[in-house]
Amino acid sequence: MTGTPKWIRLLIEALVLAGALLILAPVAIMAFTSLKPDAEIIHFESVLPQQATLDNYREILLNPEEIPLLRWLFNSLFISVSVTMLVLVVDTMAAYALTRLRLPGAKVVFAVIIAMLMVPGQIMLVPMYLILNALGWLDTALALIVPAGAGVFGVFLLRQFFLGIPADLEDAAAIDGCTRMGILVRIIVPLAKPALATLAIFTFMGAWNDFMGPLVFLDNVDKYTLPVGIALFQTSYYAEYGITLAAACLATTPALLVFVFFQRYIIEGIALTGLKE
Amino acid sequence: MITDYSTTRLRGVALCIVCTALLCVGCDSGGRATVRFWCGFTGPDGRTMLRMIQAFNEENPDARALMQRMDWGTYYNKLFVAGLGGRAPEVFITHVENMERFFQAGFLDAIDDLVDGAAGVDTDDFFPYVWGAVERDGLHYGLPLDVHPQGLFYNKRLFREAGIVDEAGDALPPTDRESFMDALTTLTRDTTGDGRTDQWGFVFTWLRTNMATVTRQFGSTYFTPDFDRCVLTDDATVAAFSFCADLIQRGLVPSPEHFDAWIGFRQGRVAMAFEGIYMLADLEKQSDLEWGAAPLPVLGDRPAAWASSHVMCLRAGLDPETRAAAWRLMRFLSDNMLDWAEGGQVPARHSQIDSARFQNMYAQAAFARQMDYIAYMPPVPFIFEFFSEFDRAAERVLRASASAVDALREAEQKVNVAIERQRRLTEAGGGP
Amino acid sequence: MTARRFWRIYSGYLFLVPYAVLFCAFLALPLGYGLVLSFFRWEMLSPAPPQFVGVDNYAEAFQSDYFRNALWATFRFTLMAAPLTVGMALLIALGVNAVSDKRRAFYRAAYFAPAVVSISVAGLVWRFFFQGEFGMFNAWLEPWGWRVPWLTDTRLAMKSIVFMTLWWTVGGPMVVLLAGLHQIPRQLYEAAAIDGANAWRRFRHITIPQLRPVLLFVAIMNIIGSFQVFGQVFMITRGGPEQSTRVLVQYIYETAFTHYRMGYGAAMSWLLFLCIAFFSVLQFRLMRER
Numbered sequence: 001m002t003g004t005p006k007w008i009r010l011l012i013e014a015l016v017l018a019g020a021l022l023i024l025a026p027v028a029i030m031a032f033t034s035l036k037p038d039a040e041i042i043h044f045e046s047v048l049p050q051q052a053t054l055d056n057y058r059e060i061l062l063n064p065e066e067i068p069l070l071r072w073l074f075n076s077l078f079i080s081v082s083v084t085m086l087v088l089v090v091d092t093m094a095a096y097a098l099t100r101l102r103l104p105g106a107k108v109v110f111a112v113i114i115a116m117l118m119v120p121g122q123i124m125l126v127p128m129y130l131i132l133n134a135l136g137w138l139d140t141a142l143a144l145i146v147p148a149g150a151g152v153f154g155v156f157l158l159r160q161f162f163l164g165i166p167a168d169l170e171d172a173a174a175i176d177g178c179t180r181m182g183i184l185v186r187i188i189v190p191l192a193k194p195a196l197a198t199l200a201i202f203t204f205m206g207a208w209n210d211f212m213g214p215l216v217f218l219d220n221v222d223k224y225t226l227p228v229g230i231a232l233f234q235t236s237y238y239a240e241y242g243i244t245l246a247a248a249c250l251a252t253t254p255a256l257l258v259f260v261f262f263q264r265y266i267i268e269g270i271a272l273t274g275l276k277e
Numbered sequence: 278m279i280t281d282y283s284t285t286r287l288r289g290v291a292l293c294i295v296c297t298a299l300l301c302v303g304c305d306s307g308g309r310a311t312v313r314f315w316c317g318f319t320g321p322d323g324r325t326m327l328r329m330i331q332a333f334n335e336e337n338p339d340a341r342a343l344m345q346r347m348d349w350g351t352y353y354n355k356l357f358v359a360g361l362g363g364r365a366p367e368v369f370i371t372h373v374e375n376m377e378r379f380f381q382a383g384f385l386d387a388i389d390d391l392v393d394g395a396a397g398v399d400t401d402d403f404f405p406y407v408w409g410a411v412e413r414d415g416l417h418y419g420l421p422l423d424v425h426p427q428g429l430f431y432n433k434r435l436f437r438e439a440g441i442v443d444e445a446g447d448a449l450p451p452t453d454r455e456s457f458m459d460a461l462t463t464l465t466r467d468t469t470g471d472g473r474t475d476q477w478g479f480v481f482t483w484l485r486t487n488m489a490t491v492t493r494q495f496g497s498t499y500f501t502p503d504f505d506r507c508v509l510t511d512d513a514t515v516a517a518f519s520f521c522a523d524l525i526q527r528g529l530v531p532s533p534e535h536f537d538a539w540i541g542f543r544q545g546r547v548a549m550a551f552e553g554i555y556m557l558a559d560l561e562k563q564s565d566l567e568w569g570a571a572p573l574p575v576l577g578d579r580p581a582a583w584a585s586s587h588v589m590c591l592r593a594g595l596d597p598e599t600r601a602a603a604w605r606l607m608r609f610l611s612d613n614m615l616d617w618a619e620g621g622q623v624p625a626r627h628s629q630i631d632s633a634r635f636q637n638m639y640a641q642a643a644f645a646r647q648m649d650y651i652a653y654m655p656p657v658p659f660i661f662e663f664f665s666e667f668d669r670a671a672e673r674v675l676r677a678s679a680s681a682v683d684a685l686r687e688a689e690q691k692v693n694v695a696i697e698r699q700r701r702l703t704e705a706g707g708g709p
Numbered sequence: 710m711t712a713r714r715f716w717r718i719y720s721g722y723l724f725l726v727p728y729a730v731l732f733c734a735f736l737a738l739p740l741g742y743g744l745v746l747s748f749f750r751w752e753m754l755s756p757a758p759p760q761f762v763g764v765d766n767y768a769e770a771f772q773s774d775y776f777r778n779a780l781w782a783t784f785r786f787t788l789m790a791a792p793l794t795v796g797m798a799l800l801i802a803l804g805v806n807a808v809s810d811k812r813r814a815f816y817r818a819a820y821f822a823p824a825v826v827s828i829s830v831a832g833l834v835w836r837f838f839f840q841g842e843f844g845m846f847n848a849w850l851e852p853w854g855w856r857v858p859w860l861t862d863t864r865l866a867m868k869s870i871v872f873m874t875l876w877w878t879v880g881g882p883m884v885v886l887l888a889g890l891h892q893i894p895r896q897l898y899e900a901a902a903i904d905g906a907n908a909w910r911r912f913r914h915i916t917i918p919q920l921r922p923v924l925l926f927v928a929i930m931n932i933i934g935s936f937q938v939f940g941q942v943f944m945i946t947r948g949g950p951e952q953s954t955r956v957l958v959q960y961i962y963e964t965a966f967t968h969y970r971m972g973y974g975a976a977m978s979w980l981l982f983l984c985i986a987f988f989s990v991l992q993f994r995l996m997r998e999r
Contacts, residue, residue: 009807016804020819023876027826029845030834038562042540044848065331066324094728101721109725116736118985120937120958123978126965127742128735133362147735155728180721209827211940219315219359221345227829231348232319240320241837248830259825263818267884354966361753382753471854532861540843661967672951678863702750702757 027252034245041241056246069250071222072229076254079141079225080207083148087203088196090149095158096184100170110159116152125216132217143217144225148207154199161195162188197265201258205266208255226251309341310602313366315356316587317349321558325620333609340602342368360384365592367603370422373410373586374654380413381658386593387416391604398608402626410653411588419588420607423614423622425554426584426651427490428644429574433567435476435548439463450549450571457574461529464548479530479549480538481521484671485664486583487551492517493652494577499667504657507692509670509685517577518674518681525675533675553585554644557621570640572647582644584651586625623648662695747976753969766976776977778952779960780984782867786956787935789871795928797875798882803916805883806890817887821880828877832944835873836860839945860946863953870941870954877941878934882927889923890916929992936985957981 029047034056036049060067098106128147129138137143165188173183189196214228221232230251233244259266318326323346330344345366347355353375359365360382371379379385392398400408403421411419429450436448441460443449451457457479464478481487492499495517500507508514524530531538539556541547543563551573560568573582589607591600610617614624615634623645624630636642657663666688673679679687747766751759770776805816823831838845839859847856859869893916901911917924939958942948948955957977965974 012804012807013812016801016808016816019801019804020816023879024819024822026831026834026838026876027822029838030830033837039565042543042843044843044845047845063324066327090728090731093724097721097724101724103719103721103725115986118933118982118989119736119740120978120981120985123743123961123975123982124736124739125962126971126974127739127746129358129362130742131735131739133364138362138364146731149728150731150735152732152736180724184724205825209825211827211829215351216355216358219345219355219364220343221347227827231351231829232323232346244833245837248833252826252830255825255827256822259822260818263821264814267817267821268888357753357969358966540840544843669952672949676951678951698752702752 027256030245030252031249034242034249036242038240038242056242057250059243060247060250067229067232067247068222069226069229069247072224072226073254075141075223076208076225076227079144080204082141082145083207084200084203086145086149087151087154088200091154091158091199092184092189092192092196094155095162096188098155099159099162100167100188101180113152113155117156121212125212129216138217139219139223141223144207144210144213148203151203154203157199157202158192158195161192165191194265194268197262198268201262201266205255205258208258309339310599312340312342312368312599312603312606313345314342314368314606315345315352315366316370317352318346318370319348322555322620325617329610329613329616332613333606336609337602337605340605342606357382360592367592367595367599368606369590369592370587371419371590373407373421373588374656374660376411376419376588376590377656377658378660379590380418384590384593385418386591386595386600387418388420388591388604388607389416391600392417392420396604396608398611402628404625404627404648406648406651406653407586407625410586410656419590420611421625422587422589422610423617424584424586424625424648424651425622426582426644426647427486427551427553427573428582428640428647429549429571430542430552430556430560431549431569431571432542432545432547433569434545435464436460436569439548448569450569451574452572453574454576457576460549461524465529474528474531475546477531477541477547479524480541480547481530481533481675482539482542482550482552484533484675485668486553488518488521488667488671489583489652489654490551490573490581491521491576493581493583494573494575494579495520496577496579498655499663500655500657504655505696507663507689507696509667509689509692510682513577514685515681518671518685520576522674522677522681526677532677533672554623554641555621557640570643572643580647580650581652582647582650584647584653586653587622659692659695659699663692666691743975743978746972747979749972751970751972753971759972762972766973767980769973770977770980775952775955775960776957779955779957782953782955783936783938783957783981785867786871786874786938786954787932789868790874790935790938791928791931793871794875794879794931795882795924797879798927799886799924801879801883802886802890803912805887817884820883823877824880826877828940829944831873831877832941835876835941836945839869839873861950863951866946866950866954870938870945873945874938874941878931882931885927886920886923889920893919925992925995929989932988932992933985936981936988 032047032049033041035052035054037051037053037055040050060069064070097103098110103109132138132143132147135142137146169187169191170183173187178186208225209227210225211227211231214225215231218224218228221229224232230244230247233240233247314330316323316326326346327344330342333342334340349372353371356365356369356371357378360379365384376385392400398420404424407421407424408417411417411421431448431450433448436442436450437446439460441449441463451460461478464476465474466476467474468476492514496513497509497511497517499509499514521530525532538547539550539552539559542550542552543559543566545566560566573580575581589610591603591607595603611626614622614626614629615632618624618629618635618638618641621641623641624635629635630645630648635645654660655663670679670684670688673684674681746759748761748763749759750762750765801820805813805820808816826834841847841856841858841861844859846859850857858865860866897915897919898911901915906914937958938956939962942954942956942959943962946954948959958981961974961977961981964970964977
């Protein structure tokens with residue numbers, strides 16, 4: 001802001017910095033606590049571990065038979081990547097059709113999609129279970145991958161972006177004899193790279209962190225994803241806090257890394273959802 | 278060139294290994310009867326059970342048990358839904374009080390022919406109360422794995438400091454209401470002198486099981502004898518709830534705060550807690566805590582200890598071969614029960630309880646002394662509805678937001694509505 | 710219309726087909742199936758087949774004090790969480806916007822980071838903070854002689870959940886508002902400064918009106934999200950103490966998956982949907998009128 005005295009700007013930045021540190025603190029505390037032995041956790045003295053130990057991590061990583069963490073990691077990756085690819089392909093085509101092809105009825109279709117943004121996912125849990133059971137997909141990765149392609153968020157996001165792409169480019173390409181598919185692949189997709197990257201990351205993180213889906217649709221411990229696997233550490237009667245928090249850290253790290261590397265795309269993508277229209 | 282050749286060969290070898298491995302896996306599962314086994318054992322329990330399953334698989338080359346575990350809350354939700362989808366596991370664990378639900382839904386297979394068969398077990402070896410609990414209409418629908426009674430965990434150091442000791446100077450846990458109240462009034466105190474109590478004689482941990490023990494000791498039955506109607510406003514239940522609320526009102530016991538109370542015990546700031554034997558694993562990790570285990574003190578007019586059992590059930594409608602393999606797994610687990618007991622359980626069979634190995638397990642043996650008066654929760658199909666209402670009433674009364682009579686009356690009404698709904702449904706659908 | 714022309718217009722729908730199939734099978738179908746279920750009595754505990762009961766399930770919901778309690782808890786959560794989150798998000802966005810460009814990206818990322826943490830992990834960690842006996846908050850307050858019953862007091866528990874939610878969700882709206890602030894033309898502020906308008910007046914007469922559409926969008930999305938609250942409550946309090954934090958989605962989950970009353974659960978799901986739809990339409994209307 002112009003015209004604001006320097007000391008006020010410094011004060012504001014100090015406050016912003018303090019807030020940022022506060023908001024990051026819980027994540028740091030989680031990491032520190034995972035390095036504490038259980039006895040130190042229940043007698044809380046300080047945030048930093050007094051006798052830092054890797055025992056909690058060791059117990060998780062050295063018992064692959066009992067705690068198939070790598071297996072869960074692989075499952076999470078496989079499912080998240082598959083969901084992301086499916087969503088990208090399907091949603092790009094749909095959003096393209098809805099924005100660029102001047103289809104009769106596109107407005108109505110889009111209104112329906114917007115309305116679906118409001119539908120709470122839990123409402124469909126029971127019917128979805130019955131449908132997946134009828135398809136014989138329960139306890140397979142398919143149950144988590146294919147239905148994710150029906151999400152409306154991607155279509156919404158891409159449409160917002162496609163609306164901003166000037167039409168003359170396509171018209172020129174059409175005159176050159178390009179097919180619609182050709183236009184989509186050669187012109188729209190390269191232009192929409194930022195939006196596609198955003199959607200990819202969002203979808204990936206959503207699938208990575210999904211808890212309810214794997215919880216309800218998967219039975220086999222070897223097929224679990226990381227978040228649900230981690231719930232195994234929480235017992236009904238008592239908690240092994242150290243191990244649980246260590247597992248939580250291990251599960252959060254990949255998502256945090258993705259975020260740190262791609263945060264610009266993610267954040268610009270979120271901003272995008274709120275601005276057009 | 279040479280390097281190229283060797284890498285190619287290396288790749289070839291690797292490929293062969295992978296293929297053979299895949300083939301082996303393929304053959305392996307081909308000739309073996311697969312038994313899926315589901316349980317809610319997580320944490321250390323889950324790991325113990327997993328090792329037992331591995332032992333079973335090594336001993337039985339022609340059968341393969343696959344264990345699935347999740348926490349109990351999720352477990353029951355999943356088990357039931359899986360059963361309806363026809364995807365229930367061959368063998369699964371249920372708590373004895375939840376069995377009725379599965380029985381009513383037609384999920385369970387009677388095991389009497391297997392019990393009496395060539396590879397059977399001696400049913401006289403089971404405690405009659407435990408064996409009787411899995412019986413429906415003269416048939417038995419599960420093999421009890423264990424019993425996990427509630428008992429008294431106490432902090433020996435705090436008892437000694439308060440001078441509650443026997444002749445030898447060892448901490449002396451209370452056995453009846455009088456000694457319990459004495460211990461309570463001595464042990465609950467303000468150690469720092471700042472006017473706030475910071476050491477408690479007793480805490481309510483899990484309200485449901487704590488209140489179950491106390492009400493049973495006062496003589497509650499919760500239902501009419503034919504389980505036709507819920508009765509919570511009887512004198513016994515009201516008296517038990519009032520007794521507990523009174524302890525809190527007098528400042529002898531802290532107001533219940535979820536499960537934090539148990540942490541207080543682990544921290545050494547609480548002298549006594551009524552908890553299940555399964556809490557053992559938790560205490561054994563706490564090297565700085567000098568704890569003891571004893572039978573529960575009798576607070577009412579009769580001894581009683583809340584207990585539950587893990588029961589191994591067989592899914593209805595299995596083919597004979599799988600059924601036989603499933604039964605072998607059940608027998609194996611029952612026979613090797615003492616390995617399981619190490620983690621904090623009491624066996625369901627006399628011979629195992631009497632064994633020297635079990636009697637050497639300190640806490641387990643102490644809690645097992647209550648086997649003659651353990652009390653299961655009632656075997657009703659609407660048990661989850663009953664639990665929600667019972668829990669809520671306990672919470673309201675102990676937190677002093679409702680009187681015992683009011684809270685219990687409301688709970689009773691709500692459970693009876695559920696019973697009524699169940700009955701109408703049964704009549705309408707020609708159900709079980 | 711010639712076949713060629715017909716093809717030119719309608720072949721575009723082919724692009725829509727893969728998504729439409731998925732949409733119908735895994736969104737529209739379950740939704741409709743749920744609606745049908747809500748008119749049936751279907752208790753999975755009994756072998757009795759589902760039975761058509763008209764609006765009985767809806768009637769039961771309106772008469773049930775548990776449903777009313779859950780609805781009220783959901784409203785309470787929304788009334789606290791939505792304004793607080795949007796307000797804080799605006800405040801933070803204004804603060805971050807005032808920082809120099811170079812460091813802005815860092816702050817933006819920092820405030821957004823908690824959204825990356827999955828709810829099972831976040832719930833676990835915050836439960837650990839709020840613990841009465843060895844929780845970190847109380848350990849810090851201990852020297853001042855305070856012991857706050859974060860999760861065990863019926864009046865405080867929901868506020869604790871809201872507090873945790875604020876941490877978890879403030880980043881999203883903040884980022885959107887920040888982008889909104891960016892789009893306000895600088896000339897407006899410069900002109901106002903020349904006219905001698907002070908900071909407050911510039912905020913009141915330029916920032917707020919210019920930001921209004923974005924602010925409304927953020928508010929709607931937040932309210933929709935707040936009505937669906939479940940994960941935090943499920944992980945931290947399980948609805949306690951004395952059901953003071955048992956929100957609608959949790960009650961629905963319990964009805965369907967603990968008590969196996971599928972029809973009743975489906976009916977309540979639809980009531981929740983109607984609540985959300987009502988508020989969304991109301992706000993869309995407000996947005997149009999301005």
